[in-house]
Amino acid sequence: MNASAGIPYNVLRLSHFTVENALEPILLFDRQGRINRANAVACQYLGYSPSQMNGLHFSDIHPTYAQTQYLELWQSLKQHHTLTVDLPQVRQDGIIRQAEIGMNFVRLDEQEFLCCFVRDVTERSQLDDTLRRISEGTASDIGIDFFQSLVQQLTTTLNVQYAIVTECANVEKTRVRTLAFSVNSNLHENIEYDLAGTPCSIVMKDRDFYFPTDVAANFSQGAGVDSYIGVPIHDKSGEVIGHLAVSDSRPMANHHKYIGILRVLAARSGAEIGRKVAEERLLQIQQQLEDTVTARTLELATAKEEAEAANRAKSDFLATMSHELRTPLNGILGYTQLFKRDPQLSESQQKGIKIMHDCAESLLSLINDVLDLSKIEARKMDVLSEVFYLPELLHNLAQQTQVRAEQKGLSFETQLSGNLPEWVVGDERKLRQVLLNLLGNAVKFTSSGTITFRADWSAGDRSSHADKRASLPTIRFMIEDTGVGIANEQLASIFLPFQQIRESIDFVEGTGLGLSITDQLVRLMNGDLYVSSQAGRGTQFRLSLALPEAPLLPRTNRVTQRSESILGYEGPRKTILVADDGYSTCSIVTSLLRPLGFTIIEASNGQEAVKQAIRHRPDLILLDLVMPHLDGFGALTKIRANPSTGQTKVVAFSARVFEQDRHQSQQAGFDDFVPKPVDLDALLTKIGHHLNLVWQTRPAAHESLVSTASLSSQETNTTPAQLPEIAQLEALYKLASMGDIQGILAQLTTIERDNPAYQSFVDNLRQAAGEFDMRKIRKYLQACLQSL
Template sequence: MKIRQLSHFIFFVTAGGALLLSILFSIAVYFIAQAEAVKDSKTMSNDLISAVNASASAAAFSGNDSVANDVIDGLLSTDLIYSVRFFAYADEVSDGFVVFKETEQAGGGLDDITRELISPFDDDVIGELTVKPNRAWVASEAADRALFLVTMSVTVIFGSSLLAAQVIRILITRPIVKAAKQVNSISLSDDAGIEIPAYLNENEIGALIDCFNTMLYGLHSAILVERSLRTDMEEVQERLEQAKIEAERATIAKSHFLANMSHEIRTPMNSIIGFMDLALESSKLDSDSRQQLEIANHSAQYLMRLINDILDVSKIESGKLELDESPFDLSELLSEIKELMGIKATEKRLDLRLTMPANLSRAYSGDQFRLRQILINLVGNAIKFTQQGTVEINVESGVNDSFTFAVCDTGIGIPEDKIQHILAPFTQVDASITRRYGGSGLGTTISAELIGLMGGELLIESEPDVGSRFYFTISLPPCGTMVISKAIDGKTISSLNHLTILVVDDTNENVKLVKIRLEKQGHTVYQASNGHEALELVQQHPFDLVLMDINMPIMGGIEATKAIRQLAAPICDVPIIAMTANALEEETRTIIAAGMDDVVTKPIDFQRLFSVITNLVPNATLTAYQGEKTQSVDNTQLIDIQFGLATWQDEQGYHKALFNFAENNQSLANQLDALASARDSDGLLNELHKLKGVAANLGCQRLTSICEIFEQDIIESGKGWPQSDLDGLQTCLQKTLDTIHNLPVPQSKEPSSESAVEGSSNTLEKLNQLKVACEKYDPDMAEIAFSELSSSLSGTELIALGTAIKNFDFNLAIRLVDELKHKL
């Protein structure tokens, strides 16, 4: 029951009870009052009778009825008496009489009250007086008394209730309200509690408030605990947040690391595979070496595929993989795959079959490289898991340009409960499979993901020991007349004109590989180890093409390209091809945005590189010599190697001469300074003449021109030649010398002995620098010293030295340096 309802209930019960009780009380009071009134009426009647007794006696004695009447009227004149009967006895001397009278009021009388009348003069009874008290008087008297009593009681009860209420209000309600106010305004942050008047301490209210204070104290403690918990929680949360940020940072770092590592891994792999290809192309190998090299090459290529797979998986997982759609010839693609995989099938004595519709169009739009990757994966797996029988590639065309590709085998099959398993990354059917057949387990995952990207789904039907069928349906819309970018083979390339190509890469092995491959095609190759050098070189020499690495020290490929595109007209138009290991879509976009013309991924697929070159430089010969026709001092080449070579007719000799020139003129700048400050015009003229002659011979055209101008100025103005002439000469001389140092060392039949001879003092100095760096265990310094050294040295020792430095094997490096010094 609610308190409101309860209070109503209590009110009605109390009020009803009080009403009933007061009615009963009033009735009781009335009856009591009536009894009292009856008694009183008797007493008062007796009193009245006594009062008239003397007169009545006299009247009775004298037989005087008129006095009796007076007495009766007197009695009846009060409300008390209802009726009077006066009876005077008769005797020998008196006749006696009776008088009876009653009041006119209604109501009737009560019981008779009779008094004997005694003679006034002796003891004789001479008569009697009988009265009846008035019932109406009794009733009204009783009512009056009851009313008075009830009124009095009500007044007293009401008054005492008011008094009690007031007392309760003052003593109980008010402190409770006060306590309630305190409760209301109490702050849970302090443990103040509620104060109560001392007189309440002993009673129930005090006990209640004590309980409340106890609870308050408990609450306060709880709040303190909660607050500290919250603080702890916040701390934990902060730590979690921190950990989350760190984890995210770690993920980003991981992504970067992965990208960098793929670059780092691909670069040496690139050179391994490249050099092995190169070695295998050589006919000098004996059969054992060839076999070993082939195994090594095979392994390296397998490793490369594995790395590519892992990179693909990470790209797919981060959603970065995008399809590159272009027109391609489907039937040719399928034939290639059959041819490629046919070798493996033949090795395992399996029959590889290809069935496809006869009416295939020439060109379809799609990502042929990814489709190839899928099919090679599936066919590779089929061959791998089939011991005998056939592997079949089945292509069927469906509606809406759809094609269903199916790869069926008669291999070991897959248990039904494991089919979904094999699509998860790094998973094969079971661990024993991994042991028996090897493999990363990535191929199927990548294929399934790629098919998903193409809008299809890789479906698998398989029965253990009978065979498997992997199939998928994708849409390949035909495209009518578009030119198909076909891979152009080496033969086509070799028929191209000879080009002058600048290769920019900080990794010496890469440069060498590219250089060797390009030179085999008959191109002239220059090299630069960073963007800054490349920028200098393109201004000194006209190039038909620049191959630019992206990540390089000092100045990267992007920056260098932007700078080149800012240069004057003929130079800025040079085609630039990026070489990058980070073949991510994003990076490709950045590269193209920087102004490069195309991208070739590392390890370099030379077939693709050649085709890209053919597309970009159709008339290479014409462009190559255009730059030479407009010459001025500023625009003259620093060193015209073509001219020098033409003059010298001997590459080795020319380079030797250039290096000697550089070595001999290291201190020339100081000499010129000394002569200039002494204003020794003759001395200067002498030196300038000598310099001009040698420079002209070596094709150092800008230096020649400047020397000529300076000579002219001295001849014309004597000692008044302008300072700018000397400054210009100094700058140009330094540039020329630097360029000579940076020039690639020409290949020779005996590279070590040849290179050891040229500029041996300079090389020795650099070797010493390298040794010092190695002894200090300073990898950066060693790297720099090594890169300087690599421009003047070559050979197997150098490669070994480079490897040692990259591996931080400084002790080995020191030993190698000592060997090199010994050879010098």
């Protein structure tokens, strides 16, 4: 700082020559804001003479500044030395021009001034304002909306008649199509046109083009247009993809300045066209995908229909085959059951009948396996929730397996945990089927060593964070053998249907359905089945199944009479109509029921059944579902429609045993359903239930164990006086209910030792125990208990 002058060394120093000869307006203002000096260019620019300029205040030329604000400006410049601002300046004639003013704190003739270097930016400001207004008018628009807003803004803001934005319509770029077309600020229908003979052809060659007048005289296709401005539109790679143009029927002498605006807007248009092309491509791809999905959906729907038709055909085939196979089996099993009731048959004949019956049962089991697989695949197999006695199931399975194991010279071990519940809720039949298959396989594929059957119980995790399944009581089963085992690479295929692992073992009988059905039954019951094995060392299956514990029930509720012990029924004689086109069914049922005191009426088709029902008004009708002339459903409709037979109990017979057949019969109004082959015990149970019968049975004290296909081949002379005490009989019955053969034999040894008078009883029961027929043992013991 120069202390004597108080002026910084870097303050701009001007000479009079510099001020007067400058090419731009220069104004010098003193501390009070009055013009001290203005060069000739400034006087001409503002329209004042030099004498008029002197004494004008800063606010007279710059109306946005009040006089009181000037001192603040002076102080600021004195501190910062330089400032550039855009301000409106008023000419003497009142015209306002926009100026860019460079202000400096200067020194001239040892005096301080605020020096203003003025540059007229009115046109630039107007262009900026024009671009701003167009940009604001199109800022929120995209795609077609942007193009339409753009051409409307151009015609309005630039005050021209026409504005277009286009894109190339062909690869050669000889044609374009408008994306938006404005005429006097109104949108016009888009068009496609040839570039030849138009000023647009020059623009499409990547040139800015301005033609202020006489367009029509210079271009053959320029009729109606006198002036034109156009700029090319580029994509992101610089390729010309369209153009932006404005035109008018009047000359546009000063509109060349708008080329810059059009360039800026063309850049935005290029981005929008690129986005439009990308969207169109995306839509095209999307449409292709939708077309593909539609076609695929149609293919899948067709395939689904074909698969469903195939499944229906398969179900119909299986149902028909089931019917055709079960019908002859009905005759075989029916007559073997009847023959087993005959007390006149010799022991060898009884054994032959038993072999026939067992073979037929095996064939029936095979048919059931195929049907079960079909039901599972069709998702038509239901899981029951019934209360059943678990110890009896497990001990029966263990005893059956022990017999088969001992026949092959195998050791069989049963390890049942003491905490197993007695009564549980679940599907007893499916659980028996699963365990029987796993135990049967263990015997089948083991030639030496031991088979182990374990079962224990877990109460479940009842904590709040445990899932519902984990909170349920679970029973864990394990079947382990020392058989041939399975190689690791073959484990994955053992649960596939119709598969057997035969490479490492001799061929064994079977369809390969067992494990597949077992696995799927476990899944249906929401259980888990795991297998581990080592080739040559054995296999272990582990089954976990949630079986909630049920309240204790009296064990005697489980004991039922077999058909062999029934001699008749109490009360008036009952009439039963048997309608079946198969002779064997009518013959078997008649042979069973007539000796028991029933009056039997037979019919061989549905029409005859309806006539016989109306004529005889039977107490019960056994009606086959598949019959000629009129099937069981049609016959039932007519029977129900007749007032004399409308309330008669009608039980359906059928060799078609799919769930839908049972459901259909129930929906049709049948009172019950009996599958073929007919189980005589089940049939009598249903007859007794629907007719409210009290059965008359053979006295237990004189009951022949042979005549009931029972414990001995010789008639016993056991009388009530020759039976052990009730406590001993109840103990034996409890052991029989648990399937504990060893316990029964031990108890019989004690009875024999303590009282030789019971020898006949002991011999009969011991023979039955040797045959492992627990049901016959329980039946006989029940009869003994009832006789006391």
